[in-house]
Amino acid sequence: MQELARYISYIEKEIEAIDFPKSPSNLYDPLRYFLNLGGKRMRPILTLLGAELFGETKENALSAALSVEVFHNFTLIHDDIMDEAPLRRNKETVHTKWNQNIAILSGDVLFVKGYQLLVKQNPEHLQPLIELFNKTAIEVCEGQQMDMDFESRQDVTIDEYIEMIRLKTSVLLGCALEMGAVIGNANDSNRKLLYNFGQNIGIAFQIQDDILDLYADPEKFGKQVGGDVISNKKTLLNLQAFQLASKDQKQILEKLSTEKNLKLKIDQTKELYEVIGARAFCEKEMEKYHSIAMKSLAEIQIEDNAKQTLKGLAEFLMKREL
């Protein structure tokens, strides 16, 4: 998608232009570093596309788009502390390169920066924009807490898992798009439909992530295939496998969870998930949320032509190589 590349470079340029003071350098150096680690920049692009869908220019949506990206990066800095992650995009995380206190505090500042960007928007849109941003920020934290709580729980249901990924990752896609719709003066119904499109694409995308982690082509995946299996992470595949497994299959799965030979562990888990039907279930779930998303997009009362870029983006997101 050539068009997408233009949006990405527009956002990249504007992120580079975000200005932080020189001092205290322990507060601002980590932010200059982290914001320029790259990333797909999908969220800010959604805000631009949401605004354009309703006839507003991308320039007028820019500060809101950046606020979403800045917020996303704030959550990554704090999540990396909580997950004790040494690397992010193959570079050191903030708490590793500096220290944990600096990661907490520079994250906090970045969060405020998000509000500083958002408040640049037209005053008549401020209340709905900030309310949406607040609600989403709280939901993202709730999702992260659920994810942490799941680590020590053995009774996580499929519904709880879907709710967790909805909160932790998908509501922000809905928020990014709806912000654009607010800036474009869309009516309430269209705003809500666009939000639902984003949220459900987000859920589908996360489910796809779970599937790709195990079934991706190693040549094209870019990170280790089977990472979730190695760390016994609760994913939709894993939860569904345990749900559908026979007593014997459950025993094999439990034995595999302590298997030291990682190649064997991955290969056998992969095969068993297929036999049990967990992979097929996940693919069906993914398609379900994808089609809910596309239905929401179709229902937005605006000429179909205007929706082409968003449709293209949704297709692009869902066509990562298996």
Add this chain to the structure above:
Amino acid sequence: MQELARYISYIEKEIEAIDFPKSPSNLYDPLRYFLNLGGKRMRPILTLLGAELFGETKENALSAALSVEVFHNFTLIHDDIMDEAPLRRNKETVHTKWNQNIAILSGDVLFVKGYQLLVKQNPEHLQPLIELFNKTAIEVCEGQQMDMDFESRQDVTIDEYIEMIRLKTSVLLGCALEMGAVIGNANDSNRKLLYNFGQNIGIAFQIQDDILDLYADPEKFGKQVGGDVISNKKTLLNLQAFQLASKDQKQILEKLSTEKNLKLKIDQTKELYEVIGARAFCEKEMEKYHSIAMKSLAEIQIEDNAKQTLKGLAEFLMKREL
């Protein structure tokens, strides 16, 4: 000040009424716990008084007042992690009672809650209120970073120290008052004067804190006298003592910093600070900022009668027992 007690109980009641969801309980239980640990509630009262000064009711300023208190509590939760503090107001801190990840994340949510309260204000005041809140939040983080940086620096100047306490604690008092002024539709000049009153009272109050830590009457102080000396904390007293000390006095001070007999350490440091003139210097500095504050208050173009409560509060704050 009986009047003050009425404001405190009004704020206490409204803080108790802040509603958090039940779930995830690991996210919201810490907030219910921490917000009800008490405290002087001076900051929200300043917002109420700021609004009343310009003829607005305290009820109309309430959500902004609560947003300041909620923000203050958010900073305490995160600061307690960074300072590895086990106790706050004689109760366990959040990261001690739960764990560090929960303290990071529930702090983040509380920060958003501050914005949720603020956005309830009249839409026509939103932009100035949020801009002021953002600017202050960033300054408070900068102050905390400076404070942490000072721990490993031996060349902290008096000016840097004053700038650190201005950012870390005083700007929030200015912000609290100015928010009230914005809500009361004060003009720019009056807003700025009220902010300066709060900021300078804040600096005077912090300097008084440094003095009280060593020179307070143990019977009336409520916490251990000499705590800063025991931990060799950089305070205005300490920095100024090293600045004014002769070569011999410097050697004694350095020797005292490793003294194991704590009573001896405190007593001798206390006496030496007086001999050197550090205590007198701090008292003069405190009075300087106090009088800058009172001058700002006097210059606010509004009848003197309306200023009585604020004057009383300033006197109350500055008359803690030595």
